[in-house]
Amino acid sequence: MQSVSNLIDPFGRRVDYLRVSVTDRCDFRCVYCMSGDMTFLPHGDLLTLEELDRLCAAFIRRGVRRIRVSGGEPLVRRGIMALFRSLKTYLDDGSLDEVTLTTNGSQLTRFADELAECGVRRINVSLDSLDAEKFRAVTRTGNLDKVLAGIDAAVRAGLKVKINTVALRDVNEFELADMLAWAHGRGFDMTLIETMPLGEIDGDRLSQYLPLTEARATLARRFTLDDTTYRTGGPARYVTVRETGGRLGFITPMTHNFCESCNRVRVTCTGTVYMCLGQEDKVDLRAPLRASEGDDLLDAAILRAIAHKPRGHDFVIDRTGIPSVKGRHMNTTGG
Secondary structure, three states: OOOOOOOEOOOOOEOOEEEEEOOOOOOOOOOOOOOOOOOOOOHHHOOOHHHHHHHHHHHHHOOOOEEEEEOOOHHHOOOOHHHHHHHHHHHHOOOOOEEEEEEOOOOHHHHHHHHHHOOOOEEEEEOOOOOHHHHHHHHOOOOHHHHHHHHHHHHHOOOEEEEEEEEEOOOOOOOHHHHHHHHHHOOOEEEEEEOOOEOOOOOOHHHHEOOHHHHHHHHOOOOOEEEOOOOOOOOOEEEEEOOOOOEEEEEOOOOOOOHHHOOEEEEOOOOEEEOOOOOOOEEEOHHHHHHOOOOHHHHHHHHHHHHOOOOOOOOOOEOOEOOOOEOOOHHHHOO
């Protein structure tokens, strides 16, 4: 594919990483992500798989080199492997460096082999507890054994697995060291994530919030954490755990933002591009997608979005509450 001018935001940052949500639906109902009685979007509001492919192609033409497919749970989207097969053509011709996936692991026994055949080399699996009862409580509907079987299937298929864990006070905070030992024992990197104020949930976000400064201090009682310059395409800052030799990442939108090096935008399953996870600035891509078979309108909308990418986000959590809760849920925005 012939690339045209790269996407450069007003602060000189090159946007070469696209996170695209393919569905707001999920077979879990994680307590920090959504309410227990979520109402999902009408199917007609979602981009079709063909529209998602066309949208991704437009970003690739503009210099995007990495695409992460997310949701909701992307693997519950009917026919989703057609999108992965199409994205493989961009991997094959060298116009795309990497296609990755964020998943809860529940569908990996079905799809791990096919993902590998489509050129996916690494995946992030969201896993917040290795205790079956606690896992069920966090996810409301999840089955830990099914997820662990899915992880095993991914390993057999040759996929590199990274474990993503949301740190939750009084839920998994005292389990994190054991989870780290388990992950590194399997050869998996692990990343801890601070809970973010996105969408209304049933509980109190302030009671869930565990600063990763606290989590790191707790882990340091058991492990030696050595800072490293290692980076992936995302926002995590990594340490090497001396005792295991594995890597541990920290994603800290609340205690230490990572905006100065932001190289990404997110497109929701409805075709809205958010230039920053923590801001409400957005541009609709669905309308120009559907207005014409050509891509001139779509390209113009993408350029308009990048021109309005802000310097950084403004998430706030403090003892007075969480004044900056965004109305959209993470399952719609995409991880």
